[in-house]
Amino acid sequence: MKSGLKVTPLEAWIALKTGSTGSTLTREQVERYQLSRLNDSIARARTLSPFYRRHLAGMARAAVARLEDLAGCPLTTPADITAHAMQMICGSQSEISRVVTLDTSGTTGEPKRVYFSAADQELTVDFFRCGMSTLVGTGDKTMILLPGERPGSVGDLLRQGLLRLGGVPVAHGLVKNLPAAVEAMCREQVTCLVGVPVQVLAMARYWEKWQGSKRAPRCALLSTDYVSAAIVSELRRIWQCEVFEHYGMTEMGLGGGLECQAHQGYHLRENDLYFEVIDPVSARPLPDGEYGEVVFTTLTRQGMPLIRYRTGDISRFIPEPCPCGSSLRRLARVQNRLNSRVVLGEHQAITMAELDEVLLALPAVADFTAEVVYDRPAKLTVQVEILSGDITHSEQVILNSLRLIPGVHMAERAGLLAIGARIAHYFPHYSGKRSIRIMEGVRSAT
Ligand SMILES: [Zn+2]
Known part of the structure; x- marks a missing residue:
């Protein structure tokens, strides 16, 4: 570990979750855990979900022997969710506590519905608790500029995670009134902002022009969309704040990976998700370091598991070790979508x-x-x-x-x-x- 650079807290968290007994987490431990969970997830989906029973019918019944062998399993797509969401659910619908409806950006007009159980949401709250400890600690105020009105929404789960780490969440929601949002940020003297990249940029630029004498946040976490270098450098210039990026999408259970203090890619939530990078045309898995489409499989999802789900995001695994010293895999910043x-x-x-x-x-x-x-x-x-x-x-x-x-x-x-x-x-x-x-x-x- 470089002096002054804190190892990502996800390292110790994932060590605990994967049953690691040693003081350091090794790739072998993570991968052994992932393989076991992967087989459990596939077996469960085949037994309980009518969609996966059909979808995986051509796949051998024997357990996947190595993580690489997952490449023989068919991919799932956003179109599958649009068409078959109900049939992807495992177990009874009464166990589903939250349905998130996503508007598709495509032209079909058909919304996607993603279903979560209470246990699924609990895992996300825990990920947010641990991940946010990269940025804030006890007593720090964090303004949440994400939708949070409904129970189980991203803002609500983040609020619960912050409370668990002893933080003070300031729930705001998406920015609808720019002066009011900036005024609330200054009034509450928040330490940290969590929000949509362009909305946080607008707040910084507004603050600089009209509220420049007030206290600035110390850090910001940008989520939900591609983060441009132009936004990061502007936030650093205007607020002198440290900018972190989160990688996630609703289908991932809202959280997927988070930068550490080295700011060189997202450390992945490897206890709950198994990631691959594939050639988007041939669908072949690509070697670490090569750019391709990000695909993930849920390892712990109960309500609606996703097996080899195509994200449409283009990125690559970073083969080099992270300067923070963590052995968790890192995904490079997502810059493009298909x-x-x-x-x-x-x-x-x-x-x-x-x-x-x-x-x-x-x-x-x-x-x-x-x-x-x-x-x-x-x-x-x-x-x-x-x-x-x-x-x-x-x-x-x-x-x-x-x-x-x-x-x-x-x-x-x-x-x-x-x-x-x-x-x-x-x-x-x-x-x-x-x-x-x-x-x-x-x-x-x-
Ligand atoms: Zn790191």
């Missing part, structure tokens, strides 16, 4: 992550939306939202920023892309994971 990439011609592509880096780096920009109409040429239009009273950008500035993205620059020069920009006043909104909206143009079909 559905957030717009392909233009043979060699050019644009991602939401690239748009984030150039547009959110502009002063006073709080958020933006992007839309591509596939036409001849394709048309990329961004609507950049600026904090009110602060409009200093011309549309030309926005267009020049877009041209800093190599894919935009080259596609425009090749006549494959036209770009446009609009400027609007910011109002706080949240629509899940942000992505480029894609539409077919009138001429593209001809």
Whole structure:
């Protein structure tokens, strides 16, 4: 361990959960535990869930002998949840205490429903308790800027986890009124913020302009969406705060992995989830270090287990040991999702992550939306939202920023892309994971 760098608290927590008796957790111990849990999960799903009985029918009955052999098991997809959620439930529906409905970002309009038992939620509260101890301790105030009104919602489970570690949660919910949220943050003198990346950025920029003399939070945890380097550097500049990233999605039981003080990838929740990275086209598992699609299997989920579930997120395992000294696996920052990439011609592509880096780096920009109409040429239009009273950008500035993205620059020069920009006043909104909206143009079909 490097001096001054605290080993992730997830290490000791997972050692305890996996029944490790020694003082240090080894990969062998984690993997032995995972293999045993994996076989239990598969056997249970086959016995209790009509969906998995069918889905896994072609798989050998014998236990999976090595973790690598899981590659022979079929993948599950978000479409499976949309179509078969009820049949994925194991056991009686009366054991289900929380149903989370996710709006799909796709075009089908069919929502996904994910079901959790009380025991599933308890495991998430415990993960949040342990994970948050990376950032805060007894008596620290944490403002929760995530949905928390309903029992079992992410904000509610996080609040319970914070209480267990002796912290003081300040439940707020998603930011709907920016001045009120910043005012509450200053009034409560919070130590830590947990929120949606663009919403926390908007708070920092608002605070800098109107509330700059007030106390700043010491740290922030960003969750629910891709975190751009532009946001992290702005939060560090404005608040001088330490910025942590959480990786999770509802299907993971809301929590999946968390950065340690080294800020070099997420340490994974390996006691509850088994992660793989696969080639998104061939579905073959990839060696550590190579980028591919993140796939996970729940190891302890009771209500609705997910076996080899495709996340659509692109990342890689980091093969090198973490500077904090933990032996837990790390996943590199998720920068792309399969559905957030717009392909233009043979060699050019644009991602939401690239748009984030150039547009959110502009002063006073709080958020933006992007839309591509596939036409001849394709048309990329961004609507950049600026904090009110602060409009200093011309549309030309926005267009020049877009041209800093190599894919935009080259596609425009090749006549494959036209770009446009609009400027609007910011109002706080949240629509899940942000992505480029894609539409077919009138001429593209001809
Ligand atoms: Zn670490």
